[in-house]
Structure formats: C-alpha cells, structure tokens
Amino acid sequence: MAEPEAMSLRHLPAVAAVLATAEAALLLERHGRIVTTDAIRQVIDDTREILRSTSAVAPSAIDVAQRARDLLEARAPGLRALFNLTGTVLHTNLGRAMLAEAAIEAAVEAMRHPVALEYDLAGGTRGERDDHLRSLLCELTGAQDATVVNNNAAAVLLCLNTFALGREAVVSRGELIEIGGAFRMPDIMARAGARMVEVGTTNRTHPADYHDALNERTGLVLKVHTSNYRIQGFTAEVGARELAAIADAAGVPLLNDLGSGSLVDLSRYGLAKEPTVREAVAEGARLVTFSGDKLLGGPQAGFIVGDHALIEQINRNPLKRALRVDKLRLAAIEATLNLYRDPDRLTERLPTLYFLTRVKADIETQARRLQPTVAERFGDAFVVEVGECLSQVGSGALPLDTLASAALVIRARNSQSTLQRLVAALRMLPRPIIGRVADGSLHLDLRCLVEADESLFLTSLAQLDVDGVVAADP
Numbered sequence: 001m002a003e004p005e006a007m008s009l010r011h012l013p014a015v016a017a018v019l020a021t022a023e024a025a026l027l028l029e030r031h032g033r034i035v036t037t038d039a040i041r042q043v044i045d046d047t048r049e050i051l052r053s054t055s056a057v058a059p060s061a062i063d064v065a066q067r068a069r070d071l072l073e074a075r076a077p078g079l080r081a082l083f084n085l086t087g088t089v090l091h092t093n094l095g096r097a098m099l100a101e102a103a104i105e106a107a108v109e110a111m112r113h114p115v116a117l118e119y120d121l122a123g124g125t126r127g128e129r130d131d132h133l134r135s136l137l138c139e140l141t142g143a144q145d146a147t148v149v150n151n152n153a154a155a156v157l158l159c160l161n162t163f164a165l166g167r168e169a170v171v172s173r174g175e176l177i178e179i180g181g182a183f184r185m186p187d188i189m190a191r192a193g194a195r196m197v198e199v200g201t202t203n204r205t206h207p208a209d210y211h212d213a214l215n216e217r218t219g220l221v222l223k224v225h226t227s228n229y230r231i232q233g234f235t236a237e238v239g240a241r242e243l244a245a246i247a248d249a250a251g252v253p254l255l256n257d258l259g260s261g262s263l264v265d266l267s268r269y270g271l272a273k274e275p276t277v278r279e280a281v282a283e284g285a286r287l288v289t290f291s292g293d294k295l296l297g298g299p300q301a302g303f304i305v306g307d308h309a310l311i312e313q314i315n316r317n318p319l320k321r322a323l324r325v326d327k328l329r330l331a332a333i334e335a336t337l338n339l340y341r342d343p344d345r346l347t348e349r350l351p352t353l354y355f356l357t358r359v360k361a362d363i364e365t366q367a368r369r370l371q372p373t374v375a376e377r378f379g380d381a382f383v384v385e386v387g388e389c390l391s392q393v394g395s396g397a398l399p400l401d402t403l404a405s406a407a408l409v410i411r412a413r414n415s416q417s418t419l420q421r422l423v424a425a426l427r428m429l430p431r432p433i434i435g436r437v438a439d440g441s442l443h444l445d446l447r448c449l450v451e452a453d454e455s456l457f458l459t460s461l462a463q464l465d466v467d468g469v470v471a472a473d474p
Contacts, residue, residue, distance in 0.1 A: 009051050011058035015040050023065035031072055039068040082432040083457055087405060087445030089355045090394035094434065096293045096300070098351040099332060103298060106335035107328045117327045130315070132330055136337045140263050141277045143288070143305035147315055148333065149323040152259065153183060155289040155302030159255050160192035162317045163310075164219030169194040172205040172238070174231055175224035179259075179396055185224060194219060204236040207246060214250040221247040223256045223285070225275060240275075244284030253286035253310055260397040261290020261303070263340050269347065269357045272401045277305065286310055294395045297352030298336035299329045355448050356393065356403065363446050364406035370446070370454065374408055377461050381418065381470040383411045391447045407435075408444040414470075416440060421469045431460040 018024055018040045027036040043064050050056055090096045120127035130147050137146035149155050160169055169189055178184045189196045199209035223243055240256055247254040258280055267273040280288045287310055292301030304314060314320060339349050347353045367386040375384035387409035390402035412418035423442055426433040435444040449457060
C-alpha cells in the first residue's frame with residue numbers, strides 16, 4: 001500500500017467518533033441506534049474501498065455522518081404522500097379515493113383503543129364484525145342483508161365460489177371485462193371453481209341466449225357493468241330487471257357486479273349517471289357487488305348486498321374469513337357510509353365527490369393565483385402558463401366522460417430532455433409532484449389540489465433543484 005493511501009485510511013474516522021457528532025445525534029433521534037450505526041458503517045466501508053484505490057482524502061466524522069444521512073434518506077419508504085396533479089381523480093396507481101376526515105378520525109380512534117370488533121356489548125357475548133355495517137348498507141341500498149370483504153374482486157370471487165363451485169355461471173360475452181393489473185373475469189370465474197358459459201356475441205346478447213344456456217347445472221347468472229369501457233353502435237343487451245326475471249324463473253340467483261358502484265345518483269351533481277346500488281337491488285338482482293374505494297369514496301373494500309338467505313350462505317363460506325376486513329377499515333367504512341345519510345352536505349365532506357364536482361372557473365382561479373410563484377421558481381429555462389385541460393374520474397368509472405379543468409402548463413425553452421428531467425426531479429421530491437405529460441408539456445391539473453394544501457405544494461416545489469435540472473443540458 002502506498003504511503004498516502006495508508007495515511008488516508010488511518011485518518012478514516014471510527015464509528016464511535018461519527019456517532020458523537022451533532023449530525024449523528026439527529027439521525028439517532030429519527031432512525032434509532034441500530035439503523036444509524038449500520039448506515040455509518042456502510043459509509044465507512046465504502047469509503048475505505050475508495051481510499052485503497054485512489055489518492056482521495058479521508059472524510060471527517062461530520063462528512064461521514066452527512067453521507068449516512070443521505071443514505072438513510074435514500075431508503076425512505078416508497079409509500080408516502082404526494083400531490084396527484086394528473087387530472088385523474090381516482091388514480092389506481094396513486095391510491096384511489098382520499099378519505100373523508102370523519103373516516104380518518106374513526107380509523108385513528110380504532111388504532112388507539114380496543115374496539116368492540118366482534119363483541120356484543122348488549123349481551124356480553126361474541127358478535128359479528130359485519131354487524132357494524134349491515135344496517136347502514138341495508139338502509140342505503142334497500143337490500144335485505146349485506147356483508148363486506150377486502151375488495152370488489154374478492155366479493156365477486158366469493159359469490160361465484162359460494163353458488164357456482166363445480167357448476168355453471170352464465171355471462172354475456174360482451175361483459176367479460178378485464179380491469180387493471182390483468183384482472184380478467186374469466187380467470188376469476190375459473191379460480192372460483194365455476195365453469196363459465198358465455199352467451200351472445202361481443203356486441204349483442206338477447207334474452208333467448210340466456211334461456212338457452214340455463215339448465216340444472218347452472219349455479220348463477222352473472223351481469224357485469226362495463227364500467228371501464230363502452231360498446232357502441234349495433235348493440236343489444238338484456239337489462240338487469242329482465243335478466244333477474246329470467247334467473248328467478250330458472251331458480252338461480254342473478255349476481256349484478258356494478259364494479260365501481262355508487263350510492264347516489266351522480267347526475268344530481270352534474271355528472272354522468274351511473275347505475276346506483278339501490279337501483280340494482282330494486283331491479284331484482286339477488287346479489288349486488290360494488291367497490292368501496294372508487295365512486296363511493298371510502299377505503300378499499302368490496303360490498304355484497306342482497307337477499308338475506310344468500311348472504312347467510314356467503315358468510316358460511318370458509319373463504320369469507322380469508323377475505324374479511326380489519327378494524328381500521330371497518331371503522332373508516334362505517335364513518336364514510338354515515339356521510340351518505342346526509343346527501344345535502346356530501347360534496348363538502350367527501351373528498352372524491354368534492355373533486356369530481358369542482359367547477360372549471362374555480363380551478364382556473366386557483367391556477368392563476370399559483371402561476372406567478374411557480375413561474376418564478378422554475379426560472380427562465382421554463383415557460384409556465386395557465387391552460388385548459390380535461391380531467392377524468394379514473395378507476396374504470398365513467399370512461400367516456402371528462403371534466404373541464406385548468407392546469408399549470410410547463411414547457412422547457414431548450415429541449416424535451418430538459419422537460420423529462422424536470423418530470424423526474426418532481427417525482428423525487430420529499431413530497432413528490434405527479435403531473436401528466438402531453439403535447440410536449442407538463443400539465444399540473446389542479447382539480448385535486450385543495451386550497452389548504454397550496455402552501456405545502458409551494459414549499460415542496462421550493463425544494464426542487466432547478467439549476468441541477470437545467471445544468472444537465474449539453
């Protein structure tokens with residue numbers, strides 16, 4: 001070993017010396033002794049390898065502590081809060097619905113204290129966790145009974161497995177949906193142990209198609225709301241009311257899977273109409289399934305409502321226990337459902353509905369208020385303007401409908417590569433900012449930015465290294 005290298009290695013600070021610095025004290029407070037010490041050791045080991053092959057100068061104890069801090073920050077959890085400025089309100093990749101304050105408070109309360117999850121306070125005996133939601137769901141949907149599982153895919157799986165295991169499930173070919181993550185209805189039917197019987201064609205299915213398919217081997221009839229696509233033109237389908245009558249005559253239940261599902265008529269808020277759960281129940285479906293974290297605006301959950309006798313059979317299925325929800329989600333679901341008992345204030349209290357009903361003029365006013373500060377922060381390398389854009393609902397709901405909105409439209413003066421680096425840098429902020437790139441510009445759709453978060457948004461933006469983004473230009 002050359003003498004300069006040996007000298008550098010001898011000057012490499014010990015772990016104890018680094019731990020004694022003020023910088024390390026902050027790391028100990030935030031991350032704990034074991035994690036902090038491991039990070040310091042890793043920095044020292046990596047530095048030792050560098051010193052053995054170069055003539056670099058050994059870092060000080062403070063330098064090592066700072067590098068350990070950078071290392072620990074790089075390991076920050078990936079599941080962290082961000083700004084959804086994509087223009088998609090219910091963005092599956094960004095967690096879908098934001099919960100109402102009432103739901104958040106209920107979940108926190110359930111975290112802090114024991115709760116009567118499966119305990120009957122009146123009788124002092126074991127209770128059922130579904131009891132906390134049953135009466136609410138029946139009140140809001142008009143169904144005889146209700147149960148809940150961890151998502152709507154699980155709800156459909158459970159119903160199919162309960163009534164069509166080893167039997168046939170009849171479904172229109174035009175309703176064999178695929179949703180995000182390569183979830184396909186034929187696959188879920190197979191996993192449930194049902195034999196799928198397709199009827200009709202992709203674009204046209206008639207009552208006779210169902211009549212011809214029903215026999216003693218039929219376990220149920222499945223109707224699937226094509227919430228994430230539309231078949232238009234020369235089409236025909238059998239409505240839920242007529243299909244329920246066909247299934248009843250054959251002595252098998254109709255399962256109507258609404259997918260996203262809604263507890264209120266969205267048209268009263270100026271949105272496109274989606275079939276409500278109450279309508280599906282009234283049309284005669286013996287079972288109706290729908291999601292909790294989409295249009296309903298609650299936590300992830302799958303609801304099954306319908307005839308009491310059928311719900312009882314579902315609850316006796318051993319799969320039900322594997323798919324049940326925990327106390328935190330039950331608390332948040334109950335609080336969310338309670339909001340629907342006061343529909344006049346729903347847009348004020350339910351974030352999903354608030355975002356969906358924001359009018360373009362208000363969003364544009366917000367954009368003009370933020371534009372000067374954002375433009376100043378980005379500097380001369382970028383042009384920041386207020387522009388029109390179209391938001392969408394997301395998560396497969398109302399796929400053909402858009403919402404007029406406004407955005408901060410950002411263009412790079414030099415090159416597209418500069419814009420791409422900016423987009424990447426925004427993603428790497430402590431509180432990431434996620435927008436949408438279109439037509440050579442970055443669009444920050446402000447539909448989902450509440451006024452109370454504007455200051456936090458600007459604070460996050462202030463941490464952006466704009467000079468670093470621009471300096472990478474050739």
